[in-house]
Amino acid sequence: MTGLEGEVTSLAALGADSLIFLAATVFLVPLSKKLNVSPVLGFLGAGLALGPHGFKLIRELRDLNALGELGITFLLFEQGLELSLDRLKALGKYAFGLGTLQVLLCTLAFGAFPFGEQSSVQLMESIFKSPDSLVNISRLDESVVIGAALSLSSSAFVLKILQEKGLLSGRAGQATLGVLLLQDIAVVPLLVLLPIIENQQAGAGDVPLMAQAAVLGGIALKAVGGLGAILVFGRFLLRRLFDGVAATRSTEAFVALCLLVAIGIGEVTDAMGLSASLGAFVAGTLLAETNYRMQVEADIAPFRGLLLALFFMTTGASVDPHMLWEQWPTVLGLLTGLLLVKGIITSTLGPLFGLTKGESVRVGSILSGGGEFAFVVLTLAQKLNVLPLALDKLLVGTVVLSMALTPVLAAAGDKLGDYFDTQAGHSAPGAGFDDETLASPIGPFEGQDLVVICGFGPVGQIVASLISAPAVSGALCGARFVAFDLDPRRVSAARARGYPVFYGDGSQPKVIETAGIADPRALVVTYSDHALALSAVERLRGAYPRAKVFARATDYGQYWRLRREGATAVVSDLSEISIRLGSELLESFGVARTYEIQSAKAELRETLACLSQVRQKKLQS
Template sequence: MPDAASNDYSMLRDAVVFLLAAIVVVPLFRHFRVNSIVGYIVAGIVIGPHGLALIRDVEGTHRLAEFGIVFMLFTIGLELSFERLKTMARYVFGLGLAQVVVTGAVLASGALIFGAGWGQAAVIGGALALSSTAFVLQLLSERGELSSHFGRVVLSVLLLQDLAVVPGLAVVTALGSEPEALAWALIVAGLKAIAALGLLLAVGRLVLRPLYRMIAETRSPELFAAATLLVVLATAWGTAAAGLSMALGAFLAGLMLAGTEYRHQIEADIRPARGLLLGLFFMSIGMLLDLATIIPQLPAIIAAVALLISSKALIAAALGWCFRLPLPVAVNAGLHLAQGGEFAFVLFSLAMGAAVLPMEMGQFLLAVVAISMTLTPLLALAGRKVQARLEQRAAGGLEALMTETEGYSDHVVIAGFGRVGRTVAQMLDARDVQWIAIDLDAKNIAQARSRGLQVFFGDAAQDAITAAAGLDRARAAVITLDNPAAAASALRNIKKKLPDIPVIVRARDASNMGELMRGGATSVMPETIESSLLLGGAVLRSLGQAESEIDEVIEFFRRDAVEGGQRAADDEQ
C-alpha cells in the first residue's frame, strides 16, 4: 500500500511541476516577445532529467505529450473538408511525396559520405526528411494562415510526411532483423494502412453524424465533450494499432466532422485540452536535450544543424517552384519545412533499440533534430521576410507604391484586395473616387495588376507601407482583411499615426466587433450580419413588402448590431 500511495503522489507531483513550469517560464518568454514554443522547450530542459531532474517518469510523460499532436491534428481536420482536401491532392501526393523521396535520398547520400552504413544511411535520410508537424502547424494556426494557399501547401507536405512514417517504421524494424524481411514488412505495413484508413472512413461516415445528433438531443455539455474525446482517442488508437501515426487518425476524424453542424462546438470543447497537451509535448522535447552531451560536441552539432536546414530548405523550395508555386511562396515553404520533426525521435529511438544506430550516433542526431526544431520560429520569420522582399520586387514594392501615390490626395486606401476589397474598389470606381490598394497575397496582386489595377504588395500594419500609400493625404481607409488579428493590427497602426482619419473595417462576424470599435474604427461591418440582412430583405421582398419598409427594417437591425458592438466595447473598457 505505501508503494502505491507513493506512486500516486509521484504522478501528482509531476503534474504540479509541469503546470508550475508552464505558468512561470512561458509568460516570461512572451514578455520578451519570444515564441511560447521556445519557452516550453526551455522549461522542459530546466525540469527534465538533464536539468534539475524534477520529473521522474520521462518516458511516460513523452507518451502522454504525444496526445498534444493528436488533438492539434484533429482541430486542423475540423477546419478543412473533403472538398478542400481534394484541391490539395496535387500537393499531398505530388509535392509532398517528392519532398520526402528527394530529401531523404540527398540526406542519405550525405550520411554515406560521412561514413554511415547503407542501413544507417536509409534511417538517417528518411528520419531527417520529416519536418515538425507540431511546431509548424502551431505557428500557422497562431498566425491564421492554415486556410491560406500557403498554409494548405505546407499542410499537404506535412500530411504526406505523416503517411511516410508507416514505411519508415517498417524499414527500421526490418533492418534490425533479417534483410529478406524488409520487402515483406513494407507490404504488410502498406496493406494494414490501406485497410485501417478504409475502415476508419467507412465507420466515420456511417456513425459520427448520427452519434452526435443523438448526443445533442440530450442537451448535456458534459456528454457532448465526452463524445468528442471518445472520437479523438478511438481513431488515434485505431490507426496506431494498424501501424499508422495516431495524429493521422485524429486528423481524419476531424475531417469527417468538418462538414457537420457540430463543428464549432466540438472545436470549443477540445481547445483547452489541445493547448495544454501541446505545451506538455514541447516540454517533453526539451526534456530529451542533454546539455552535458551537447556542449562538448556543440561545434559539430551546429554545423550539422546548419547543413540540415540549408539542404532541406533548398530542396523544398526548388521542388515547390517545380510544382508551379510562385518563387516567394516556394522559398517561404522551404524555410518552414527545414527543421527536423518529432517523428525523427521515434525512428531514431527505435533504431538505437534495434542496434541499427550506435548509441553515440543516435544521441548526436537527436540533438541535431531537437535544436533544429527550436529554430522553427526563426525559420518561419525568415521565410516571411524573404517572401515579402521577393514579392515587393515582383509587385513593384515600396518604391513603386510611393511613385504611384505621389500625386494622390483625397483618395481611399484599401487594405486587402480579396473578394470584399475588389467589390469596394468597383463601387468607388462607379462614383469616380480615386483609390489605392495594398495586399499580402501574391495571387491577388498578380490578378489585379494583370487588369491594370493599382494594387501593390504591402502590410497595412507597417508604418512605411501606409506612409507610401499616402494615407496622410487620404480621405478614408478601408480594411477588408478576413483575418481578425491582421485587421486589428492594421487598425492600430493607422490610428496611431492618424487618429482622426475615418477607418471602415470589415469584421468576420459580430464576435470581434467590440475589439475593432475599441481600436478606433469609425464603422465596423460584420460580414455575416450584412449577408443575413440582405437575405432577410430578399425574403420580405418576395412576400410583397414595400421597398421603403424593407429598407427601414434592414436599417433598424443594422443599427442595432452596430450599437450592440459599441456597448460591448464600452463595457470592456
C-alpha cells in the same frame, strides 16, 4: 519495497512533476505572449532546464511522457479535423504539387546523405569530427526515418509568424500553408508503414527476402483493409453518435464523446499493429465534413494544449545538452545542412508553381527549420528501437535548435526576398506576400465582413433574413452572417435551405475562432435565457472589443444588466411587444402612422428605461 509502496512512490513523484508542469504552464504562456514568441519554444526550454540534464526537478520523465503522447494524439486528431475538402481544394496546387516534391526531395536528400555514401560519412568524420556511430547509417528504415523527420517544418512557429505579419492570404503565404498541409498528411503513411516494417523485421530472422516481402504485403493489405473499414463504417456510426449526444444538449457528454472518439479509434488502430496517432488522425477526417467540426475542435483545444505542452516539455527534458556540447561540430554540421538543403530545395521548386524568386526564397527560408511532427516521428522510431538512442537525442536537439531559429530565418528570408524583388523590378519590397490576395482562407469565413448570430431559433432566423434581404444588402456593404446553434436538427434543417449555420456554442470565442472568424463586424446574442445571454455578452465583449454586440432581454431589468456587461444595444421582448400592440391600437383609432406614433414610442421607451434604472438602483442600495 513492496509493489504497493512502489506504486505510491511513483504516484507521489508523478504528482510533484505534474505540479511543476502546471506551474511552468501558468508562468510560460503569459510570458510567451508578452515576449511575442511561441509557447512551444518556452516549453522546450523549460523541459531542458527542469529535466534530468538541468535542475532535475522533473523526475518521472517516462510517466509524464506517456501523458504527453496523448497530446500528439489530439494534435493528429485536430489535423484530421482541418482536412476538409474545401481546404484541400483551396490549397491543392501548392499542397499536392510544391508540398509533395518538397517532402520527397528533402526526404531523399537527408536520408541518402548518411546511407551507403562513404564520401559523405568521411566528410562528417573529417570536417566535423563526427563519431562513426552517429553518421554511418546502414539500415534503410533508419535512413527513411531520418529523412522524413528532417523534411518536416514547424506549423506552430510558421503560422504564428505569418499571422502576426498578416501574410496568410498572399500567394507566398498560401504556398507555405499548402506545404505545411502536405507535410501533415505525409506523416500518416509513415505512421502506417513504420510499425508494420519493424514488426515484420523483428520476426524475420533468416527468412528469405521474397517471403518477407509477401508477409509485409499481407500485413499492409490487412492494415489498409482495417483503415478502409474504419472510414466506411466510422463515418456512419460517428454521425449517429454525435447526432444523439448533441440532441441531449449536454456539454459533458459531448466533450466525453470527443475524447472517446479521438482515443478510442487510436486504440483500435494500435490493436491493428498501427499507431494510435494514425487512428486519431482518421477520426478527425471522419468529422471534418460534419456540422460538429468547429465545436469538437473548440472542446478538445484545452486538452490538446495542455497535453501538447507536456509533450514539448518532456521532449525538451530528453535533450542532452552535455552530449550536444561534446558533439557540437556534428550538431553544427547537421543544423547547417538541414537549413541549407531544405531552404535551397524549397526555394528552387517555388518558381515551378508560379512563385517569383522573392516569394520562393521567403517560403524556403521560413520552412527550412525542423518541426514538431519530427518529434512525433522520432518518438515512434524510439519506441520501435529504429534509431540508436544517442542518434535520436542528437536529431531531437538539432530540430529544437532549428525551430528556435525560425523567426530569424523568416526575417532573413524577407530581406533576401526583397533583394530578388528589387532585382526583378518589383515596385514594392516584400510584395511577395501581399501582391496577390487569394480567396482561399484557412477557415471558411476568414477575411469576410461577418455578423455572427448566436442561436438560430425564430429570433436568429428573422435577424438572418433581414441581413440577407436584397433591399438592405447594399447598405450593409457586403456584410454576411454565420450562425451557430446547439440543436442538431435545427442546424441540419437550416443547412438544407442553404444557410451558413453550424453546430456549436457561438458564445464561445474559441468556436468562432475555429470557424476562421478573427474580427467579426457584429455579434447578435438571441438567447432567451438571461443567464446564458449575460455570460455570452461578457465573453464576447472581452474577446472582440471592437465588435458591436446586440442582445435580447425579457424586461428592462435584464436590459441594464446586459448593457453593463458591454452590449451595444439590447431589445426587451415584453416592452417591445407592448409598444407594438399599443401602436397598432393607435393606428386603428386613426392616429397618423408616422410622426405622432414614432414620437410616442420613443418617449415611452425612454420612460420605461428610466423607471427600470431607478428600480435597479433601489434594489442595489
